[in-house]
Amino acid sequence: MIFVYIGSTILVAAFGQRIHVPVARIAVYVGLALLLSVGPVLGLGSDATLNTLADAGIFVLLALGLNIVVGFAGLLDLGYAAFFAIGAYTYAMLASPQFGVHLPFWVLLFVGAALAGAFGIILGSPTLRLRGDYLAIVTLGFGEIVPQVFQNLTRFTGGPNGIAALDFPSLFGRSFGTAAFPYYEVTLGLIGVALVTARNLRSSRIGRAWMAIREDELAARHLGINTTRMKLAAFAIGAAFAGVGGVVYAAKLSLVSPDLFQFQVSILVLSMLVLGGMGNIAGVVIGSLVLTLVNQVILPQSNVLAQAAHLPVNLSNAHFFIYGGILVAIMLFRPEGLLPSAQRQAELHESVQADGV
């Protein structure tokens, strides 16, 4: 029952308007939410499907978090995978035989979020005064340093091999084990929380401050917005989302290693945002679902698909090309993304016209 509630909240939050939501629309969302949350309980969807969906869900979480930093506040963070890594290693060190510490998954969700958020503040406080492109490079540097440090501190982190045999989460004494179903439901619930959080933040005072900073930092400062504090908040909250994602990811995989958190992961999440439409919550969700589908289903199956279509191609190594192509093509031809928020679209096109004179 709780999943129904969460699921419907997710969808209403993601797609609904704040005021005057048509009844038919609500009915569609509730129906979808029911299908997503209760369907698997009734045996809908194979384990493999749920597994893919759970992975996709983790990336939805990451994309929602990065969207707060990049989409709302306009700060390009190229080292987002670092916070994902911090969350994952939090779980790996505190729920495994590594140190003999076995804290519960549910507690570590909060610990992971808090630690990642704290690192967001630590990284952010000296760097957020930098202008956009320098900030991007500093975050990139941070994104390179963190996995490298995890790799080098072998005594604590298991070095290049990482930490394996992490505890399975459990609920009411029942272990999650290796089946995809419980992870899927947990991810779905967390996405619900994330969607509500992101949506409320966007329409709050903080959210409006972020957007003011994104559009014109100088003007925002003159309006009395404490830009440094607001940017820090965006960084910390975005990082916390990644921390939660990292905890779930580590628990689901039962393994962490430094190579899971390379630069490519940051760019993958960025491509999801760019594809769906930076700043638009529904767009971000769809962008991440589409790219995960491409990554986990279409590319691995490309040989089969190509043969079926009699095409002489094999795309199974084309990940970089696809992320890069998305970034370039969208930026050039549709900077607002596939599903833009109406406001963002207006802003982007207005600025192009204004500058083009």
Place this chain on the structure above:
Amino acid sequence: MHEFFAQLVNGIALGGIYALIALGYTMVYGIIELINFAHGDVYTLGSFFSLTILGALGVSGEVRGPLLIVDVGVTIIGAAMLCGIVGILIERLAYRRLRFAGRLAPLITAIGVSFILENVMQVWRGPSPVAFPAVFPTHIYNVGGVGISLLQLAVVTLAIGTMLLLEFFVHHTRFGQAMRATAQDREAATLMGIDINRTIALTFFVGSALAGLAGFVSGAYYQSTWFFNGFGAGLKAFTAAVLGGIGNLAGAMLGGFLIGIIESFATWKLGGQWSNVTVFTILVLTLVFRPAGLLGEVTPEKV
């Protein structure tokens, strides 16, 4: 003490490669304020182009005498030209449309271009490191007890020579004047009859050609290359450009040598696995405490 000087020589040679790449970053940033993220991959392309040209010349190992100069000269010019053309194409296809689109859109596009180039190279030359012929004779000159190879001398000479040529080019030729004018005020430059599209394209050509040159040098130096080489080297060269003061040619050179030396000593004292962390920490510290770099002037952000 002997080890100290050996590491210093290593670092300077490594720094020469970074300096050559950093010159391209700094030129492009100087003129259109874009961090050309794909620049590191153009450098990798340079080593693959060199490999192809060397193959066509039938060079598969050490070359001696006058033939060395011919072979190396042809390879360098060929790789530099090809990379220069790639640079012009990248600017034309990916960046020109976004010249008025703010800062983030071109940067995101540049990352996209970088990923595309990496994938293309991965398909072209495979995902594993590729051997590069050791073109230069391995003779080691003994200078006061420290061994210096011909190649190390060549790297440093090339880097410093290129920087001096560029300084001359930028400050004493019409194209250089056009570049500086475009960098200062694009609109005013247009009104003065400067074709800014051509000027920017030329800047990309020169910067990318230098990356091609660096690609050859690093291939010959390490005797191997692979498609992902440009990511790390590009970041370090960018760090060098920032450390020296971005937009400043002498700064890029100084930064390149400093980063090379620092990396070399970090590898020696802390171990190879800490060298990247050290360099990126320097990047972060420079940007935080002295964003204008060592030789750069502090300029307020254009609003």
